Amino acid sequence: MLSSKAKYGLKAMVHLAEREGRGPVLIAEIAEAERIPKKFLDTILLELKNHGLLSSKKGKGGGYTLARPAERIMAGEVIRILDGPLAPVPCVSRSAYRPCPDCQDEATCAVRGVMQDVRDAMAAIVDNTTLIDMSKRRGRIEPVLMYDI
Amino acid sequence: MLSSKAKYGLKAMVHLAEREGRGPVLIAEIAEAERIPKKFLDTILLELKNHGLLSSKKGKGGGYTLARPAERIMAGEVIRILDGPLAPVPCVSRSAYRPCPDCQDEATCAVRGVMQDVRDAMAAIVDNTTLIDMSKRRGRIEPVLMYDI
DNA sequence: GCAAAACCGATTGGTTTGGTCTGGACTCAG
């Protein structure tokens, strides 16, 4: 299950992708537009910033911007930062392998094989979906924004 | 993340698949062989029984047996019973659709599309993997996979 | 009747989730 945190993070990132090139965006604006509790979003964006996905500027005229072009930021990066490894069991994680505490022999574990397949299938999707892909796929909120000055 | 409960349930089901046709198997035997806390396994097997995946016999000479041939029991069934729906967000679940409490319009949700793909990819695997598949695969060396993380 | 075994409801202790609170640090206009 995707946590609220990761869900909010993805929504916020897509929001930023859609404002790309138009300067810093306020937390408050994102929170209102995407209906995310502002204080919670605070901590989420900070975490994404500390992992290098966002840049920020303080003070008047400040806000957040994507640290890289939106077409090079993958959904999988956001999810891993906010929710941890994708892998359903730690022993099949590539980014954060750990042996499962309860099985003494990975080779004879009946569960591992199928979970490895699941992990790979999930990774194949989220690591090939960019913020732009996500934005394009959603139904447009305000077409009026296209006629921006 | 797969819960311990589902993991134990899968292991127990594969264990039963490997004893297929040889009469009821004791909880205690499964618990010892698969290194699962017995009392916990108690509740897990009961739940699987109440959902129709297992049959049981009480008293001396009792135990659990698969309610259907192992080649017709899918990993996905076990996982859904013990862990609930696969879908990362409720609004893309086929078996248990619910609107996400926080988005007021599914059509404009940026997250829904990619999560739907993830759900479908997971389902394609776990709903096409039988207990027999899991049993056959265990003990073998996993082929090196090509996905990057 | 007695022991073996599954069945069942309640409870516990720990962890995670989904936040909030309070204050600090930095930036810029005037």
Added chain:
DNA sequence: CTGAGTCCAGACCAAACCAATCGGTTTTGC
């Protein structure tokens, strides 16, 4: 310099969830 506007940081908290256990009860075979 000062203060309003921002982001930054950590401690804190209630509720939910998880993993497991407890203490029994029923059913069955002999």
